[in-house]
Amino acid sequence: MSAQFMQYLLTGLTVGAIYALVALGFSIIFNASHVINFAQGEFVMIGGMATVSLTASGLPYLLAIPLAIVAAALVGLALEKFAVEPARGASVVTLIIITIGASIFLRGLAMLVWDKNLHALKPFTGDTPIAVAGATILPQSMWVLGVTLVIVLALTWFFGRTLLGKAMLATSHNHLAAQLVGINVRLVLFLSFGLSAALGAIAGILIAPITTTSYDVGVMLGLKGFAAAILGGMGSGVGAVIGGLVLGIAETMSAGYLSSAYKDVIAFVIILAVLFFMPSGLFGKRGGERV
């Protein structure tokens, strides 16, 4: 394998891991509520920016990072409580506009709380590249891949072995049946927003040392994470992860071998192709429609 190919692959995996985390956030919320949360990208932004300002005010990473994650989770919970819950039962278009309005609101808020500049975080363990099979990888990329793997395993354990996780899964399969067996569906919805926000924040913190962060970094990341979720099949956790990785690799490969000017377009072209030919994505439920 040529060194160039390896380099693209590694970069693609890193970027893809971030998309995977964002896509997981989308899928969790979609599973609990059938709402596409267009504000997901803003959680990524909040994670990164909060860490920047917390470390700038002197806190060490070990304190700043959990605090930033908690802050993002709180924003996610507030979003659910004040924007999504009052509008339950509204049409798809209305809910889409609400979450998009929320993302605009959060971006405006971020512009005020922080500023419009780009900010960089110091890499967790230094920035001397490591040589792998002829290519180089940043230590931060190893962090990205490692933490994503840990999170995926943790979520698998959570959804498979804990009562709360199983309750969330049950809600995603059938709202009514879950309520009938005594699951507090509103609580599940509430927590799913918090969990997704935390995931997004982690993604933002991981990627900030590599690509700088700013108040509007959430827009593209959110859209691409959404695209990854659809590619993998909306609502499928495995699909979200695979979709994210595939999207990241496809994007980097096309940017490298085809045209780097159109790097961002590739993601959307892929999405259109998937939607035209395989709308339920790679792992989605091949649903029928009730007439």
Added chain:
Amino acid sequence: MAALATVIALLPLALSNNYFYDIAVLVGLNAIVCVGLNLLIGYAGQISLGHAGFFGLGAYGSAILASRYGWPPLAAMLTTTLAVAALAFVVGRPILRLKGHYLAMATLGLGVIIFMVITTEDKFTGGPDGIAVVPFRIGGLVLQGERIWYWLVGALLLVAVWLALNLIESPMGRALRALHGSEVGAEVVGINAADHKVMVFVISAVFASVAGSLAAHYSGFVTPGKVTFLHSIELVTMVVFGGMASTFGAVVGAAVLTTLPQLLTVFKDYEMMVFGAVMMGTMIFLPRGVVPSLARLFQTGRRRDAAKEDGA
């Protein structure tokens, strides 16, 4: 309809300077797009998060043909509109097989792709800086200046509304409403869902493209700033805010949400926050939109009075 004509005719009395005329023209242009978009969203029940793309194609097409290649503006506009209609036709068929969030994502993707192509092909389109556009000419008559454009756009808005209203009352309009109610049911009665959806998609794209061409000539330049995802969302919000399945609602929505940012400049730094908050608030509290909600308020008021009369 007569009310709208009266408003358009009398509004200049309230507009004291060119700045207000400018806003009115922008409102009118947005309203034309929204009337078309409303046919798609409100009556046919589809979604499009990418209509700024058609608007932008209309604007850039007119701009490039008229300014770069020296075509007469009218011919440029007609050619561009035909091209956009063809694109909408070709893309519409596979896209409109999707529903709900998938359709939203597909139209979003389409809009973003159009935006990125426009921004990247800067030899053609001037990239992020855009290009200058010659003023609109019909024959030897040059149309420039806010007041002249106000009457032009006002007249075109009336034409657009008239076309939309006629379409809604026609058999095709009824077919669309049947589609919205139940796609399977409509097909059972013999309505070709795919054909109708594509047709209304093309019509709404044409409205957007024409508005875009006019906007390019009016402003004197085009930039990718109007072709963004945000602008598509603004258009959809105008339609939903004013009331889906209400043509006048679309006009009202366009009017309110075009003037809102002007009012919000008072808030300066808080502008984005307030805009987002307004979007959320109106969707949460007035989910059916302004015009239908107000109409219902009037109706319940009247019904309550009638009941009181009967009871008393």
